[in-house]
Amino acid sequence: MPRYEIVSGLDIGATKISLAALRREFGKDTLDFLGCHSVDCECLSATGAVLDLSRVADAVSTVLEKMQDAIKQNITTVFISAKGTHIISENVRGRINLLSRENEICAKDIASACQNAKASAITFEREPLLIAPENYIVDGQPAIKNPVGLSASRLEVDYLFVTALAPMINNLSKAVNMGGLEVEDVVLSNIAGSFSVLTSSEKDLGVTLIDIGSFVTEISIFTGGVIKYDKMLGCGSSDLEKALCSQLKIKRGSAAKIIKNYWKLSSCDYVNPEEDIFITEMSKPVPIKQRQLQAIIEPGLVELFGRIKDALQASEYAPMASCGIVLTGGISAVDGLAESAESVFNMPVKVGTIKPKFNNAVTALDGSSTVALGLALYGHNKKLSGAFRRRFSENVLKRTFQAAKDFLYDYF
Structure with a gap:
């Protein structure tokens, strides 16, 4: 049985692809930095559309080969970033009425409020990259930190929904698959970057x-x-x-x-x-x-x-x-x-x-490589917490449902 696994992040930008890899030992929360490699490639437009599927796939294959040659280990899965003007964010409020005032709010009630909010925020052609709670309102009282366990008759939750065009995400994933990697999750670019620089x-x-x-x-x-x-x-x-x-x-x-x-x-x-x-x-x-x-x-x-x-x-x-x-x-x-x-x-x-500490020295990384490293750190944190469930599926509805489940794992 292996004692460790490789967690990697692939940042596909407009003019460059960067791949970072970390090694995590099971049962430990420390990491080894294995490296970060990049190749130049005109990959995406300003909207986030893949410009040439085969060219991007070739670039993914090239950077993967460079990384595997350097670390002498195989990489099969990867977390990838999403960026482009096709990604939009909006604030949406979800609300539910509880049956009686004596009812205690539970995680299921919060999931119901989230489902209520999604009905207006997510359309068939869009899928969620991020569902983040901003404010809980219990019986009209705002700024509640954690409503679970409170008795109430009405629950409202303000969410930040960040959604992307599903075809754009599918094409990005297809290019990565053609390049020899399986996508574990698609992560908003600055969410990934926050893990490495904040x-x-x-x-x-x-x-x-x-x-x-x-x-x-x-x-x-x-x-x-x-x-x-x-x-x-x-x-x-x-x-x-x-x-x-x-x-x-x-x-x-x-x-x-x-x-x-x-x-x-x-x-x-x-x-x-x-x-x-x-x-x-x-x-x-x-x-x-x-x-x-x-x-x-x-x-x-x-x-x-x-x-x-x-x-x-x-x-x-x-x-x-x-x-x-x-x-x-x-x-x-x-x-x-x-x-x-x-x-x-x-x-x-x-x-x-770079903020996180590693077991070994980190080679100098420029500002364009922080997202790739952040993706690997994001994956490590998800797996370490036991909350990670691979959510990338060809079915948009399944991905939407899994995003809501991930939200519950993250916050409750």
Whole structure:
């Protein structure tokens, strides 16, 4: 009988696929970090649609082969992320009347309230990625922490429902299956990322997690230990790359490297705006001043931050994020980005770093790999708690029912 198992997470982004793997020994809550590998591939559109099924499957197969060669072990199952503007969140209230005032609320009553809420939130073409309770109201009294065991005649529950288009999720799963892996679960991207870059105290006190991808920026607000708000914006680092492509007449891949390797924000005190930069990614490398690079890129960054700020101001939970903002994504490590964001959002901003402790040293991971690691950590936590039930099925109704069961396991 094996004494351990491999838990892995696969993050399929717009331009890159990352696979992270952990080893958990049965009977222990400690983990070994096995590694994280990535391959470049144009996988998803801004909406989250798979652009080319066979190309994505080949990329999954390639990154799987790289990982297995590195760790000398087979990987057969994986937790995958979901991201894109096809994912929407909405706040829904479910309510039930109990038969008599002497009735005590039980988990079955909460499940009934959840079922009542789902009737209006979930349609046939959509499936739930997340069902999170936000507020329990017992006989008109709000802010009840745990209603189980209380006597009441009426129970109301406010939920955050995050749903995705079922065909999009099915296509994503199909590409992973064709690449040689079985999908254990599909997880909202920032839920996964929160496992790798946020502490439990930050999620309790209130924190905003912003993942800036190539085409999609995801904003999530956590408070009271659970996610309260999630928003997908159809913008990201590709907007900055387009400006470079237009001005310097280069390909998008080269623009991404320039942003990562050469660009420094003008807000950095130590940056010399007259510094000459020789950009080798150009067909004819010529020197360009740092201030010229800033003038091309930074207007797009201002616009990106403006859209993020508008989305935050639209949420009633934004003022509760007392711990500030944590940034992840490929461009999060650009010099001065956090400081520039602080001046826009008027709150503390930091770049996300790996929080969990492992038995062994963790190789340096950039901001675009935190979701893959978070997926593996999410899977480990689910399996360790004994609450995990593989819910990915071809049947949408079965997946919806299992999501509700997972909710009961998580909270009761």
